[in-house]
Amino acid sequence: MSVPSGPKMCRCGFVRPDGSHGLRLYCRTSRCVYAGVVEHSVYVHPAARGRGVGRLLLAALIASTEAAGIWTIQSCIFPENTASVALHRTAGFRVVGRRERIGRHHGRWRDVLLIERRSPVI
Numbered sequence: 633m634s635v636p637s638g639p640k641m642c643r644c645g646f647v648r649p650d651g652s653h654g655l656r657l658y659c660r661t662s663r664c665v666y667a668g669v670v671e672h673s674v675y676v677h678p679a680a681r682g683r684g685v686g687r688l689l690l691a692a693l694i695a696s697t698e699a700a701g702i703w704t705i706q707s708c709i710f711p712e713n714t715a716s717v718a719l720h721r722t723a724g725f726r727v728v729g730r731r732e733r734i735g736r737h738h739g740r741w742r743d744v745l746l747i748e749r750r751s752p753v754i
């Protein structure tokens with residue numbers, strides 16, 4: 633996976649050609665002070681879940697971003713997405729807090745959990 637370098641807006645990642653699973657990475661700001669902060673989303677096709685694919689994708693993300701000097705990975709997860717919350721906790725993410733009615737999904741206001749992993753090595 634390629635990772636961003638320097639303070640710029642970007643979007644990169646790994647997604648299977650059929651879109652069934654993958655991982656996307658975004659830089660959210662052009663401000664230098666946050667140059668080492670990225671946001672990601674990860675998803676695995678329902679037929680492939682429970683076989684360690686999500687764990688492998690996150691491990692690859694963490695290793696490649698740390699190698700590139702990224703110090704924080706953040707993401708937003710719907711609270712009811714317990715599998716994703718559990719997966720991220722096992723990878724060293726923590727829940728920063730619950731953001732209320734921040735998303736509008738199919739016409740319904742949704743809360744999300746803001747999660748982050750601060751690299752211990754950078």
Ligand SMILES: CC(C)(COP(=O)(O)OP(=O)(O)OC[C@H]1O[C@@H](n2cnc3c(N)ncnc32)[C@H](O)[C@@H]1OP(=O)(O)O)[C@@H](O)C(=O)NCCC(=O)NCCS
Binds near residue numbers: 673687688709717722
């Ligand atoms: C979350 C998701 C990526 C997990 O992928 P996966 O390949 O099935 O996960 P893995 O098999 O690698 O499981 C790794 C760990 O995640 C957790 N986990 C995975 N599925 C789980 C489930 N159904 N319930 C609880 N924990 C679960 C467990 O801690 C598991 O470790 P264990 O097997 O030792 O118990 C997958 O369920 C998914 O795509 N869900 C939708 C994701 C989504 O909405 N993404 C957008 C927001 S980031």
